[in-house]
Amino acid sequence: MSAPGVLGKTGVTADTGFSMAKLVTIYGGSGFIGRYIARRMAKLGWRVRVAVRRPNDAHFTKTYGVVGQVEPVFCNIRDDDSVRRVMQGADAVVNCVGILAEAGKQTFEAVQQQGAARIARIAAQEGVEHLVQISAIGADAGSDSAYARTKAAGEQAVQQNFPGAVILRPSIVFGPGDGFFNRFASMTRLSPVLPLVGPDTKFQPVYVDDVAHAAELGATGRAEPDIYELGGPDVESFRDLMAQMLRTIRRRRMIVGLPFGLARIMGRFFGGVSKVSGGILQGPITEDQVEQLKRDNVVHEGVKTFADLGIVPTPTEAVLPDYLWRFRPSGQYAEIKESARNLRHKGPQT
Template sequence: MAPVGVSDRIVTVFGGSGFVGRHVIRALAAQGWRVRNACRRPDLAFHLQPLGSVGQIVSVQANVRNTPSVEAAVEGADAVINLVAIAYESGRQTFHDVHVGGAARVAEAAKAAGVKTLVQMSALGISAESKSVYARTKVEGEAAVLKAFPDAVILRPSVIFGPEDRFLNRFAALARLSPVLPLIGGGATKFQPIFVGDVADAVAAVLGGRAKAGGTYELGGPDVQSFREIMEYILEVTGRKRLLVPLPFPIAALQAQFLQLLPKPLLTADQVELLKGDSVVSQTAAKNGFVLENLGVRSTAMDTVVPSYLYRFRKAGQFTDMHAT
């Protein structure tokens, strides 16, 4: 017997154990979906269990580079969501294998299994002409998905913020240790930061029938900010005074050649290339109705969320008097 409020609808979420995934699963569980979290390490996904009723969320082993595991994960599902992506290459985890091959494998398996709805998470600001391999493979992945599953919905969010994000938290941590913060490319790159909860609600809206089949939606928050403005905001919220130093792209790329040798790279040459383009919702998407608001989701401002988790980077944490002069 199903728990109260839980339907018989099954959604398979690839990459549900990650930062965005856990919020997506929470939103879907709240809508009554039975969630099948497909991930490489189910034994490390127990943190998802409290997000739903008993038995509502189940983790299964799957790797988007392995066809049989993908086919088994989508069997019997009504909807499939692919959130799998990598920020840098490592071993057999290459951009092409994950972003293109993996996305195509999920789409093909979903189509063959008779899945009704497929959502592919992509990224805003990508281009087939970009020198960034990350950006190019994201575009190729979208094309592969739509070829196999023409009615799939593509979501392209700008930089995502939230309690466990790897963007604001990383620079806030750096500001705690370093007297300077680098402004890659001079800090002119523009972003439209979006709250992870809004991205999750957008996914849930697609499964709720709010999206146009085969549409590509560009997701951004209420404000467009430059890289410099975001760094200034981090310093304001954390109560830190740090020197913001412009770092030309060529020098940043040179430094990245060494930083990307770390087990968990702080910066890669590919990421430097990616920062040469803005990550902002286009006027075309807004005009044609392919933005967050058209999915029935209101965007959340950074001020309403960010201080609630960046306070830990203040000198005295939650006890810091931000009004002291």
């Protein structure tokens, strides 16, 4: 047992609990990427403040640490006072907030541009030591996609307000709970066809915990301030990724590419439905996402990457079977049945 006032392995004092541990505020800390960052920071012994719009839906993050170490709190990043309140006392800040489709007041500009600028500005005012901004490889001020433009504008605002920030641009992120492989694997249960917009568009899938590792290095000051593009070890077309997913879940489905013109019409229609319903009803694709799918989503030449952070990225084949098995026709028993079938075919060994 540690003596009173002496730091243990976690950096927590025995006599005052977490009062002397460092504090990180993670905006969007219960989201897909945010929860992995929260878990990593908690394991380091940091106090973690998970700032979200619905704290009651983020109680699961409390299990990442001991009692009182991880705290979900309410925050609206469109409001200065709300952002400042949850940041007070923080040594580091990570902004994971982003949206894939607009709904009501949650617009690309309000969330990804103004929200990022607000967090960076207040972090500088509050004397925060380290700031990590989660962006995206597609960030581009000249893009036809509002998502990509506002990601770029958010990056620019962060660098202006907090020059020492670490900005991470991941490609498509995969892992348990992702909205990419899980989404298309789920579709195979209902349809013999997988329709793809931009089947030849290339991606460089990156494992979610590798992104969280990079964010951890930024939040703890072990990464140089700069922009890092994060991609996995393999570059694959959308079509090839879906073929890999189908092999993993042991299903055969026809992959059909949709013309961009048709996809744009579909996106416009579903966008209208979303607006009329106040964002309650969301279609399978938006017009803005169609624009994003026209461009490859891979790491560019001459930029900083995982290599500059000392991280070896994880390949998809090492992780997909661990969470996509539930989409197999026989679920968790698929491999057992395959082994039994192989034994029957081979016959008894002598």
